[in-house]
Amino acid sequence: MALQKDMTTGSPGKIIFEFTLPVFIGNVFQQFYNMADTVIVGKFVGTGALAAVGSTGTIMFLILGFVMGMTAGFTVLTAQKFGAGDMKAMRQTVASATILSTLMSVLLTVVSMAFMKPLLRFMKTPEDIFQDAYVYIMIICAGIFAQMLYNLLSSILRALGNSKVPLYFLILAALLNIVLDLVFIIVCKMGTAGAAWATVTAQGISGVLCLVYIVKKVSVLHLKRDDFRFKSYLIWNQLRVGFPMALQYSITAIGSMMVQTSLNLLGSVQVAAFTAAGKVEQIANQAYVAMGTTMATYSAQNIGAGKVRRIHQGFRSVTMMGCVYSAVIGLLIAFFGKYMTYVFVSDNVNTIMQSVDIYLKCVVMFFVPLMIVNVYRNGIQGMGYGLMPMMAGVAELIGRGVVAVVAAGRKSYVGVCLASPAAWVLAGSLLLVMYFYIMKHDMKKFEQPVSE
Incomplete structure (x- = not known):
């Protein structure tokens, strides 16, 4: 049972940090998939192609x-069965998750490819980037099975407390993605299609490597x-948790698509700036995603073992870590983030940099609510x-959607930039209320209430 980790014993803070760090590094390397696309496309194909890739970002997230x-x-x-020590039941959950994931891969591939062109039209994708955007996202859709393979197998390994092996394969895949980007885009002159094929191929290889590791080790x-x-x-228990988690991401993505639609009205230069700034923000945000991933596994193993008090201790530890990280990374991005514009574009740099700076300064002030959304949502x-x-995702959709609609009416770039922070504040507040209610309920259910 190499590299598996029982998270029901030991110091919560130490265990959470040691599990989070590899996940964070892995998430950053996963961002290199799209970042490599963005940098190489922006530098070697042009701002229009960069905007085309960026305009599909919310659809990819959906x-x-x-x-x-x-x-x-x-x-x-x-993770719950592993925490409870029931290995037979744990394997049964893996088998049923495999069947469900295979069926969903087929369904998602067919539906997404069938409705992609009308969706791009509905989002008012600018005509000068429409064809490149369509080609790029259709190839991504064709590779959904590769995405499903890696995400399922890495989730299974993390459920058993193993956050290091998925990291190793992601690093390898990210490096491969960069090489393939250079070959397909620069050598083969495939444009945005080359960037998409590089992403799908690299992701598929990381999934196959996870499978080989599981079989052998x-x-x-x-x-x-x-x-x-x-x-x-x-099946029922997995669907009961799996579909709300999937819909949570989808609800967030729908709100982001509303933001993208408002942004598209401002033209391809602003789309390119928003895309470049978003990549900088996403790298910083991977720490919050990693903390959320950790708390999902940590909470699942400990609820399986009936240790609710320990879950509460874990939430306190990770919240402190998140607040410190938010302050440090927020200051760095506020002062130096705009200079990352040079990495992404080679024309209209000064104009784009001004818009990048506006976006980054809008979002860094709200990193703590964003941390709360990721940590508490996944932990719960x-x-x-x-x-x-x-339901917190619905609140997030409302917050993001309302601000995006107002921004669209006023054609305000600052308003577009503030749409996501509004969503984080609204959803984060609701999740905190939910958390304290759940803690009170589960403390009574599993053990005596904790005294603060």
């Missing part, structure tokens, strides 16, 4: 976020025919609550 949320949700039960995950027997209660989902965090 599709791939659904995949990530669903696979993470399916494996919450895996993780005997506890070696499935037998009996593990695949249909068990309705397992790890405890087995799927519906309540999804």
Whole structure:
């Protein structure tokens, strides 16, 4: 059971930090997939192509976020069974998650490719970048199975406390993606299509490597025919958590698509600036995503072991870490983030940099609410609550959507930049209320209330 980690014993703060760090590094390398596309496309194809790739970002998040949320949700039960020490039931959850993920891969691929062109039209994608955007996102959709394979297998490994092996394969895949970008875009002159093929190929290889590792090294995950027997209660429990987590990402993505639609009205230069600034923000935000991933596994294992008091201690530790990180990274980005513009573009640099600076200064002031959204949403989902965090996603959609609509009416770039912060504040506030309610409920259910 190499590199597996029981998170139900030991110092919560130390365990959370040690688990989060590899996930954070892995997430940053995963961002290099799209960043490599963005940098190489922007430098070697042009600002229009950069805007084309950027204009599909929210659609990619809608599709791939659904995949990530669903696979993470399916494996919450895996972590709970692992925390409870029930290895047979744990393998059964892996088998049913595999079947469900395969079926969803087929469905998502067919639906996304069938409705992509009308969706791009609905989002008012500028005509000068429409064809490049369409080609890019269709190839991404064709590779959904590759995304599903990696995300499912990495989620299973993390459910068992193993956050290092997925990191190793992501690093390798990110480096491969950069090489393929250079070959497909510069040598083969494939444009935005080359960037998409590089991303899909690299992601697929990372998934295959995870599978090979599990087969060769993780005997506890070696499935037998009996593990695949249909068990309705397992399917129901995984769907009960998996679909709300998937829909949570989708709801967030729908709000982001509303923002993108408002942004598209401002023209391709502003789209390019927003894209470049968004990449800088996303790298910083991967720490929050990693903290959320950690808390999902940590909460799931400990709720499986009935240790609610320990979950509460974990939330306190990770919140302190998140606040310190937010202050440090926020100051760095506020003062120096705009200079990353030079990495992404080679024309209209000064004009684009001004808009990049506006975006970054708008969002860094709200990094603490963003941390709360990621940590508390995932932690609550790890405890087995799927519906309540999804309601926070609805609040996020309302906050982002209302500000985006107002910004569109006024054609305000600053308004577009403030749409996501509004969503973080609204959703984060609601999640804190949910968390304290759940803690009070589960303390009574599993053990005596904790005294502060």
